[in-house]
Amino acid sequence: MATIQSATGPVDTSNLGFTLMHEHVLVLWPPMYQQYPELFDREAQMANAVGKLRNAIAAGVRTIVDLTPIDLGRDPRFIREAAEKSGMQIIVATGLYYQVPFYFHHRPDEEMTALFVRDITVGIGQTGVRAGVIKCATEPDMHAMNERVLRASAKAHRATGAPICTHTFAANKTGLDQQRVFKEEGVDLGRTVIGHSDDSGDLPYLEQIIQNGSYCGMDRIGLPRPRTDEQRADMVAKLVEKGYAERITLSHDASCHIDMLPNGAADAVLPQWNYTHIPLDIVPMLRERGVSDAAIQQMTVGNPARLFSQNSAY
Numbered sequence: 001m002a003t004i005q006s007a008t009g010p011v012d013t014s015n016l017g018f019t020l021m022h023e024h025v026l027v028l029w030p031p032m033y034q035q036y037p038e039l040f041d042r043e044a045q046m047a048n049a050v051g052k053l054r055n056a057i058a059a060g061v062r063t064i065v066d067l068t069p070i071d072l073g074r075d076p077r078f079i080r081e082a083a084e085k086s087g088m089q090i091i092v093a094t095g096l097y098y099q100v101p102f103y104f105h106h107r108p109d110e111e112m113t114a115l116f117v118r119d120i121t122v123g124i125g126q127t128g129v130r131a132g133v134i135k136c137a138t139e140p141d142m143h144a145m146n147e148r149v150l151r152a153s154a155k156a157h158r159a160t161g162a163p164i165c166t167h168t169f170a171a172n173k174t175g176l177d178q179q180r181v182f183k184e185e186g187v188d189l190g191r192t193v194i195g196h197s198d199d200s201g202d203l204p205y206l207e208q209i210i211q212n213g214s215y216c217g218m219d220r221i222g223l224p225r226p227r228t229d230e231q232r233a234d235m236v237a238k239l240v241e242k243g244y245a246e247r248i249t250l251s252h253d254a255s256c257h258i259d260m261l262p263n264g265a266a267d268a269v270l271p272q273w274n275y276t277h278i279p280l281d282i283v284p285m286l287r288e289r290g291v292s293d294a295a296i297q298q299m300t301v302g303n304p305a306r307l308f309s310q311n312s313a314y
């Protein structure tokens with residue numbers, strides 16, 4: 001086993017426990033709050049986040065991978081405080097979302113790579129919080145600027161050993177585009193998770209992702225669109241039946257607060273979209289579909305520990 005960085009310091013990968021591989025604490029557009037600070041009540045949001053993280057711990061979750069990239073309001077101080085107050089182990093990300101900020105468009109890619117590497121090896125700003133994972137995203141299709149981010153992410157991954165976890169637009173099979181670019185950059189696909197794969201009902205596409213070597217991130221569970229929980233659980237069960245439990249991770253892509261929706265709307269309109277849904281509701285649904293406890297353990301504990309244990313540069 002190996003030691004990796006969490007928001008509150010080093011963690012032995014054998015102590016990650018039940019791990020949700022693709023979640024968020026906050027998803028924000030920070031320029032809004034620079035100009036309208038009254039729109040973000042930090043104290044109330046901290047209490048909300050700590051409550052939700054404690055609920056997750058009570059449901060058996062030990063670690064959350066926060067895949068919030070630089071440009072979606074990543075806030076290492078907030079995450080660390082929420083981790084300390086709740087007791088949740090939280091792994092912080094570096095990387096960029098698919099609408100790449102103009103800041104990067106006319107600068108050399110080496111600067112992007114260097115920032116990702118610095119976040120992982122030194123820490124984010126002056127916070128001392130080190131990123132432990134690299135996030136990149138492709139939606140609706142890969143475009144030139146997106147490809148630059150994927151290549152910079154691959155280079156930062158090889159320089160640091162931190163795994164890559166992605167966001168895809170499954171309807172356009174963008175996971176395969178990401179795999180092609182990673183492969184061209186010499187990435188061992190066994191150290192990547194192709195995320196949001198459960199938005200697809202296309203079994204051959206998901207099998208291709210796994211056969212190419214990546215983990216298949218079934219990580220939008222609880223979002224009723226574009227697939228229901230039943231459809232998502234059916235697909236996980238089908239992949240397990242085909243012998244792929246060692247290549248599947250489970251998560252919700254939920255957050256304590258997301259400002260893409262009006263305040264409170266996510267809780268009201270999407271009541272299943274939270275950190276406890278998998279341990280409390282989906283695990284029983286998987287058992288009903290014949291998924292063994294060993295396979296559930298593999299997907300929720302074994303695979304995250306293996307992914308984060310392979311942390312050497314190459």
Ligand SMILES: [Zn+2]
Pocket residue numbers: 022023024067167253
């Ligand atoms: Zn996400």
